[in-house]
Amino acid sequence: MPMFAVLAELKDGAARKITLEMLAEARRLAALSGSGSVGLIALGPMAPEEAERLAHQGADRIYHVEGEALAGYAAEAHAEGAKAALERAKPDTLFMGATSQGKDLAPRVAARLRVGLASDCTEFTLQNGDLVARRPIYAGKAFGRVAWNAARPRIATIRPNTFTPLEPDSSRKAQVEKVPIGPVKARARVAGFERSEGEMLDLTEANIIVSGGRAMQGPENFELLRKLCKVLGATLGASRAAVDAGWIDHSHQVGQTGKVVNPTVYFAVGISGAIQHLAGMSSSRTIVAINKDKDAPIFKIASYGIVGDLYQVVPLLTEEFERALKE
Numbered sequence: 517m518p519m520f521a522v523l524a525e526l527k528d529g530a531a532r533k534i535t536l537e538m539l540a541e542a543r544r545l546a547a548l549s550g551s552g553s554v555g556l557i558a559l560g561p562m563a564p565e566e567a568e569r570l571a572h573q574g575a576d577r578i579y580h581v582e583g584e585a586l587a588g589y590a591a592e593a594h595a596e597g598a599k600a601a602l603e604r605a606k607p608d609t610l611f612m613g614a615t616s617q618g619k620d621l622a623p624r625v626a627a628r629l630r631v632g633l634a635s636d637c638t639e640f641t642l643q644n645g646d647l648v649a650r651r652p653i654y655a656g657k658a659f660g661r662v663a664w665n666a667a668r669p670r671i672a673t674i675r676p677n678t679f680t681p682l683e684p685d686s687s688r689k690a691q692v693e694k695v696p697i698g699p700v701k702a703r704a705r706v707a708g709f710e711r712s713e714g715e716m717l718d719l720t721e722a723n724i725i726v727s728g729g730r731a732m733q734g735p736e737n738f739e740l741l742r743k744l745c746k747v748l749g750a751t752l753g754a755s756r757a758a759v760d761a762g763w764i765d766h767s768h769q770v771g772q773t774g775k776v777v778n779p780t781v782y783f784a785v786g787i788s789g790a791i792q793h794l795a796g797m798s799s800s801r802t803i804v805a806i807n808k809d810k811d812a813p814i815f816k817i818a819s820y821g822i823v824g825d826l827y828q829v830v831p832l833l834t835e836e837f838e839r840a841l842k843e
C-alpha cells in the first residue's frame with residue numbers, strides 16, 4: 517500500500533497553507549493509486565488542535581517528531597528529524613513545499629537518504645504506477661517531466677498555490693505517532709529571526725500580488741502600491757531594478773534571483789517583463805500589466821494589459837476596487 521507523505525511546514529505551531537495544498541495532492545494520488553494512504557510528518561512544536569485539523573484535511577497518519585533540537589527551524593536538526601520520521605513511516609513519496617524552508621531542507625533530506633529530488637513541481641501523474649512530475653525549466657520557458665529511480669522515498673518539492681486544499685472533513689481521523697529524537701550535533705545554529713514588513717502574507721503564499729518596477733522612481737512612490745495592496749488584501753512585490761536601486765527590501769523581489777510566486781492575480785506595475793522577472797511569476801493565473809509602453813514584453817504574457825501612466829492608472833484602480841469591494 518503506497519504512502520504519499522507530506523512534510524508539514526509549521527509556523528508558530530500551526531500548519532501553513534502549503535501543507536494543506538500538499539495534503540490535497542497526496543490524497544488525490546493515494547486515491548488514484550488504488551489503496552494508497554497519506555502520511556504527515558510534523559517536526560517540532562505543534563499546537564494540540566493541529567493534528568485533528570490535519571486529519572480533517574486529508575492525513576491518515578501523523579508522525580510527530582519531537583526533541584529540543586527542533587524548538588525552532590534549524591536545517592541540520594530538521595533534516596535529522598525528517599530522516600527519523602521517514603525511517604519510521606517508510607513512505608514511497610515525500611512532498612515538501614518549494615518555499616524558503618523547503619528549498620533549504622529538501623536537498624539535505626534527499627542527500628542524507630541518497631534518494632532523488634525533483635524540485636518546484638507543478639503537476640503529478642501516475643504512469644503504470646510510477647510517479648511522474650512536471651516542473652518548469654529554463655526560467656519557466658519550458659516544462660520538463662521527471663521520474664525517479666528505484667530508491668525510496670521519491671522526494672518532490674511543490675510550488676505553493678498550485679493545488680487547492682480540500683474542504684475539511686470532520687469525520688476523518690488520523691493516528692498520531694510520536695517520534696523522539698535526541699540532541700543533534702549541528703555545525704550552525706539559528707541565532708534569531710527578524711520579522712519582515714507588516715502584516716502582509718509572504719509572497720510565496722499570497723493570492724494577490726502587486727509588484728512595482730523601475731518606473732516607481734523611488735521608495736516614496738511604493739506608497740501608491742501599498743494602498744492598492746491594502747484595498748485588495750494583496751502582498752507587495754518588486755522587480756530587481758527596484759530592489760537594486762534600494763527602494764524596497766530584497767524580500768519583496770520576484771524573479772530568478774528573488775522569489776518564485778504563483779498567485780491567482782499578479783499586477784506588474786511599471787515592469788518591462790525581462791525573462792528573469794518572468795521566471796518568478798509567469799505561472800500566475802491572471803496577470804495584469806500596467807505599462808506606458810505598448811510594446812513592453814510583459815504584455816505578451818499578460819491576461820489584461822493597461823497601456824498608460826501608472827501614476828494615473830494605479831490611483832484610479834485603487835479607487836474603483838475600493839468602491840466595488842464595499843458594495
Ligand SMILES: Cc1cc2nc3c(=O)[nH]c(=O)nc-3n(C[C@H](O)[C@H](O)[C@H](O)COP(=O)(O)OP(=O)(O)OC[C@H]3O[C@@H](n4cnc5c(N)ncnc54)[C@H](O)[C@@H]3O)c2cc1C
Pocket residue numbers: 728729730731754755756757758769770771772773774775785786787788789790791792793796806807808809812824825826827
Ligand atoms: C542573473 C540575473 C538575474 C536577475 N534576476 C532578476 C529577478 O529575480 N527579478 C527581476 O525582476 N529581475 C531580475 N534581473 C534583472 C532583469 O534582467 C531586469 O533588468 C529587471 O527585471 C528590470 O526591471 P524593471 O522591469 O522594473 O525595469 P525596466 O526594464 O527598466 O522596465 C521599466 C518599465 O516601466 C515602464 N514605465 C516607465 N515609466 C512608467 C510609467 N510612468 N507608467 C507605466 N509604466 C512605466 C517602462 O515602459 C518599462 O517597461 C536579473 C538579471 C540578471 C542578469
